[in-house]
Amino acid sequence: MITIAEVEHVALLSRLDLSDEEKRMYAEQLGAILEYAGMLDELDTGNIPPTAHVLPLNNVFREDREGEHLPLEKAMQNAPDREGNFFKVPRIV
Numbered sequence: 886m887i888t889i890a891e892v893e894h895v896a897l898l899s900r901l902d903l904s905d906e907e908k909r910m911y912a913e914q915l916g917a918i919l920e921y922a923g924m925l926d927e928l929d930t931g932n933i934p935p936t937a938h939v940l941p942l943n944n945v946f947r948e949d950r951e952g953e954h955l956p957l958e959k960a961m962q963n964a965p966d967r968e969g970n971f972f973k974v975p976r977i978v
Contacts, residue, residue: 886916 892912896903903911957970966973 887912887919 889908889912892903892908892915896908896911961967961970961972964972
């Protein structure tokens with residue numbers, strides 16, 4: 886069970902101003918959530934290998950291949966401002 890003091894601590898860290906009724910409600914709800922999650926401790930996982938993901942994943946990226954470059958004028962056509970062959974951006978100091 887989560888105590889009111891623990892709910893107040895989490896509320897302080899979250900910068901939440903909770904009423905006394907909300908503190909009681911959240912203490913009850915969070916306690917129920919933790920109790921439900923505690924059921925996982927009862928599972929026998931001794932013969933289950935650790936995994937990073939439940940589904941087998943394959944890399945879907947293609948191999949890098951050299952291709953045609955975008956022509957300079959096409960690349961610069963939507964530039965809001967340019968200086969020669971470069972994008973011109975505001976100075977940030």
